[in-house]
Amino acid sequence: MKRIPVIAGNWKMYKTKDEALAFIYAVNQDLPAKEKVETVICAPSIFLRDLVKRQGEELGIGAQNMHYLDQGAYTGELSALMLKSYGVKYVVIGHSERRAYYNETDETVNLKLKKAIAEEITPIVCCGESLDIREAGTTNDFVKVQVEAAYQDVSKEEALKTILAYEPIWAIGTGKTATPEQANDTIKAIRGVLASIYDQETADQVRILYGGSVKPANVDELLATSDIDGALIGGASLQADSFLTLANAALKK
Ligand code: PGA
Numbered sequence: 001m002k003r004i005p006v007i008a009g010n011w012k013m014y015k016t017k018d019e020a021l022a023f024i025y026a027v028n029q030d031l032p033a034k035e036k037v038e039t040v041i042c043a044p045s046i047f048l049r050d051l052v053k054r055q056g057e058e059l060g061i062g063a064q065n066m067h068y069l070d071q072g073a074y075t076g077e078l079s080a081l082m083l084k085s086y087g088v089k090y091v092v093i094g095h096s097e098r099r100a101y102y103n104e105t106d107e108t109v110n111l112k113l114k115k116a117i118a119e120e121i122t123p124i125v126c127c128g129e130s131l132d133i134r135e136a137g138t139t140n141d142f143v144k145v146q147v148e149a150a151y152q153d154v155s156k157e158e159a160l161k162t163i164l165a166y167e168p169i170w171a172i173g174t175g176k177t178a179t180p181e182q183a184n185d186t187i188k189a190i191r192g193v194l195a196s197i198y199d200q201e202t203a204d205q206v207r208i209l210y211g212g213s214v215k216p217a218n219v220d221e222l223l224a225t226s227d228i229d230g231a232l233i234g235g236a237s238l239q240a241d242s243f244l245t246l247a248n249a250a251l252k253k
Pocket of ligand 1 (some may be wrong): 173236
């Protein structure tokens with residue numbers, strides 16, 4: 001079965017309202033059909049309502065985080081139910097910036113993953129190692145622990161509704177991209193972890209993206225590999241022309 005590629009932008013804490021709207025109007029007409037490439041913009045939560053209202057046929061809108069509970073006294077947080085009620089279809093879970101600065105743990109990643117699936121929001125679950133781990137040669141062991149924890153008590157049917165993103169921390173926002181071979185090897189290893197939790201057929205169907213300094217200049221070589229099914233893109237997703245180039249590059253996949 002062919003895996004439909006995914007090109008997901010992660011805007012992080014960038015853009016004003018006017019810039020966000022200008023971007024949507026600029027990309028709407030020129031994105032590939034969603035049956036060929038799934039395109040997503042994961043925006044700051046304050047923009048989500050406006051973006052959902054104006055998204056074209058082909059684009060999905062995602063959040064960058066959510067809480068794992070339905071409601072409660074959690075100042076500043078958003079629930080999956082809130083996202084769902086606004087038509088938000090994707091959510092990034094366990095981004096390394098949230099793990100580093102906002103106490104995201106393997107345990108909360110697992111709780112959020114299960115909640116997102118229960119509310120029919122597609123989770124884009126992030127994993128990835130630091131430079132120390134890469135240099136120590138223990139990357140595969142490290143991501144295995146992250147992936148096993150994220151998918152604990154997640155059934156095979158539920159796992160098929162998720163997207164994974166392998167993002168080596170040392171490559172995020174640094175201009176230092178993993179080589180296509182490094183990224184593909186680790187993503188193959190992640191697929192192996194899914195095969196051991198579920199089975200090979202399931203592992204072969206889950207989309208696994210690469211993230212970390214992906215840009216128009218390197219996207220082709222990354223997507224030409226066997227196991228990289230798309231990209232989660234920070235900096236290069238902020239400009240409409242760059243995002244369109246990345247989205248259309250995935251048509252060759
Ligand atoms: P980058 O960010 O493309 O700016 O490296 C990727 C990410 O953090 O998802």
